[in-house]
Amino acid sequence: MRTWIGNVLLADGTGRPPESGAVLVEDGLIAEVGQPPAGGDCEVVDCGGRGMLTPGFIDAHGHSDLSAAASPACFGKISQGFITEISGNCGLSPFPLTECNREHLNDLYRQYGIALDWTDWNGYRRFLKSRGVQMKLEPLCGHNTLRAAVAGYAQQRLSSGQLEEMVRLLEEMMGQGARGLSSGLLYTPGCFSDREELIALLKVVARHGGVYATHLRSEGAQLLEALQETFDVARAAGVQQVQISHFKTAGSPNWSKLEPALELMEQARRDGIQVGCDRYPYVESLTQLSVAAPEPWGSWDDTTLSRWLADRRHETEFLAALEAGKRDWSQVRLASTGVTAYRQFTGMSFTEIAAIRGHEPERAVLELLREDAVGTMAAFRGMSEANLTRILALPECCCGSDESARPLDNSIGLSHPRGFGAAPEFFRRLTTEGMPVGEVVRKLTGLPATKFNLRDRGFLRRGLAADLVWVEPEMFRSRADFHHPHQPATGVLGVWIDGQRIYGGSHPERGL
Numbered sequence: 001m002r003t004w005i006g007n008v009l010l011a012d013g014t015g016r017p018p019e020s021g022a023v024l025v026e027d028g029l030i031a032e033v034g035q036p037p038a039g040g041d042c043e044v045v046d047c048g049g050r051g052m053l054t055p056g057f058i059d060a061h062g063h064s065d066l067s068a069a070a071s072p073a074c075f076g077k078i079s080q081g082f083i084t085e086i087s088g089n090c091g092l093s094p095f096p097l098t099e100c101n102r103e104h105l106n107d108l109y110r111q112y113g114i115a116l117d118w119t120d121w122n123g124y125r126r127f128l129k130s131r132g133v134q135m136k137l138e139p140l141c142g143h144n145t146l147r148a149a150v151a152g153y154a155q156q157r158l159s160s161g162q163l164e165e166m167v168r169l170l171e172e173m174m175g176q177g178a179r180g181l182s183s184g185l186l187y188t189p190g191c192f193s194d195r196e197e198l199i200a201l202l203k204v205v206a207r208h209g210g211v212y213a214t215h216l217r218s219e220g221a222q223l224l225e226a227l228q229e230t231f232d233v234a235r236a237a238g239v240q241q242v243q244i245s246h247f248k249t250a251g252s253p254n255w256s257k258l259e260p261a262l263e264l265m266e267q268a269r270r271d272g273i274q275v276g277c278d279r280y281p282y283v284e285s286l287t288q289l290s291v292a293a294p295e296p297w298g299s300w301d302d303t304t305l306s307r308w309l310a311d312r313r314h315e316t317e318f319l320a321a322l323e324a325g326k327r328d329w330s331q332v333r334l335a336s337t338g339v340t341a342y343r344q345f346t347g348m349s350f351t352e353i354a355a356i357r358g359h360e361p362e363r364a365v366l367e368l369l370r371e372d373a374v375g376t377m378a379a380f381r382g383m384s385e386a387n388l389t390r391i392l393a394l395p396e397c398c399c400g401s402d403e404s405a406r407p408l409d410n411s412i413g414l415s416h417p418r419g420f421g422a423a424p425e426f427f428r429r430l431t432t433e434g435m436p437v438g439e440v441v442r443k444l445t446g447l448p449a450t451k452f453n454l455r456d457r458g459f460l461r462r463g464l465a466a467d468l469v470w471v472e473p474e475m476f477r478s479r480a481d482f483h484h485p486h487q488p489a490t491g492v493l494g495v496w497i498d499g500q501r502i503y504g505g506s507h508p509e510r511g512l
C-alpha cells in the first residue's frame with residue numbers, strides 16, 4: 001500500500017523553513033521525501049497547495065495513561081495533531097503495580113471503569129493494544145507509583161531493603177522500554193523522598209540513557225531550591241537528560257524568579273546536563289482541588305481526606321483552617337468533578353459558585369473534597385503572561401498539554417482547554433510572536449522525539465514512521481475554553497498514523 005501526499009509545504013521537524021514537495025508513504029513508513037512522482041499504484045492525496053505537512057506532533061507531557069484506553073480514539077489529542085504522547089508524568093504511571101498501590105490507583109482511576117490487573121509496563125502495553133488505542137503512548141515510570149508499589153502512601157523514610165526493591169522494579173520497567181523516570185515531588189508519597197532515594201533511582205535512569213522528567217517539589221516559593229535539588233541529584237547520578245515539567249513561576253511573588261531559574265538551567269548545561277522543559281500555553285494550571293487543602297490535610301492522600309471529612313464533626317476545624325488561608329477564590333475555578341450537584345458549575349470560579357449557592361467559597365471546597373477529593377479538579381490562576389511568552393520561546397521548550405486524551409463528550413470528565421487546544425494555542429502564540437513556522441514545528445516534533453529518544457519518528461525522513469499532520473498554519477486555532485473545553489481545533493486537514501489516515505478527509509471539520 002503506497003500513498004503519495006504532495007503539492008504542499010513540507011515542514012520536516014528540523015526547524016528548517018517549510019519547502020514545497022511531497023512525501024511517499026509505503027507500508028506505514030516514509031519511503032521518500034522531496035519530489036517523488038505520484039505515478040503507479042499510489043493513492044494520491046493532492047493538497048492543492050494548501051497548508052503544510054509536518055511530522056506527527058508529540059505531546060511531551062500528557063496524562064492519557066488510562067483515558068486513552070477508556071476512549072481509544074483519543075479524539076482530543078488526535079484532532080490537534082498529537083500522535084505520540086509522553087505519558088506517566090508527574091510521578092504517576094499505571095505501573096508497576098503491587099498489592100501496596102493497586103487499590104489506591106484503582107480508586108484514582110475509577111472514573112474510567114477499568115480494572116488495573118496488570119503488574120508492569122509489558123502487561124499495561126498489552127492492555128493498551130487490546131483496547132485499540134490510536135495514540136502512541138510512550139510512558140515514563142512514575143516515582144510516586146513506584147514508591148507506593150513498595151511502601152504505600154504513608155509518610156516514611158524507606159528502609160534500605162525498600163529502596164533496593166524500588167531500584168529493582170525501576171530497572172525492570174526501564175528494561176521493558178519505559179522512557180525514564182517522572183517525579184511529582186509535590187504529591188504523596190513522592191514528597192516524602194530525600195535526595196539519597198532520588199539519586200539511587202536516577203542511577204538506573206542514567207544506565208539506560210533515559211530522561212528524568214520532574215514536576216518540581218515547588219514551582220513557586222521554593223522554585224529555585226527545587227531546581228537546585230533536581231540538578232544536584234541529576235549530577236550525582238550521572239543523568240544526561242533532564243526535563244522540567246510544565247516549567248513555570250507560580251504565584252505573583254515568584255514571577256521575578258524566571259531569570260535566576262534560567263541561570264540555574266544554564267549552569268546545569270555547562271555541567272553537561274541536557275536540560276529541557278515543557279509547557280502548556282495557558283496561565284491557569286489544572287490539578288486536584290485537594291492541593292488547596294491546608295496542612296496537615298495537604299499532605300494526606302485524597303481517599304483519606306474524603307473519609308476524614310465524611311465525619312461531620314471535623315467540618316468546623318477544616319473550614320476554619322481553609323478560611324485562615326485567605327485564598328482569593330476568584331482565581332480558582334472548578335474544572336471537573338464527580339459530584340452531581342456541582343457539575344453545573346464547571347468553568348466557574350469558587351467565588352461565583354458561592355454566590356449562586358449562597359454560602360462561602362470554602363464550604364463548596366469542603367463539600368467537593370468530602371464527596372470526591374480524588375476526582376475533583378480545579379484550575380488555579382497564578383502564572384505570568386510575560387513569563388509564559390518567554391518560556392514558550394526557549395529553544396528547548398516543547399509543548400506539553402499536561403492533559404488526558406478525551407472524547408468530545410464528557411463521559412470521562414471534562415478537561416482543561418489544553419486537552420483540545422494545547423498544540424494550536426502553542427502554535428498561535430509562537431507564530432504571533434514572530435517565531436518562524438519551521439521552528440515552531442520542530443518544537444512540536446523533532447525536539448521531543450530527540451529528547452525522549454524516539455528514533456523512529458519526529459521528522460519527515462525516509463525510513464521513519466509515516467505519522468503525519470496536514471495543517472493550515474493561519475487556520476490552526478484552538479476553540480476550547482473553560483466553559484466549553486471539548487472543542488476540536490480548526491485548521492487540521494489530515495492526520496495519518498503509520499500511514500493510515502485517521503482524521504480529516506472529505507469532511508475535515510468532522511474528523512473521526
Ligand SMILES: [Zn+2]
Nearest residue numbers: 090215245246
Ligand atoms: Zn505535574
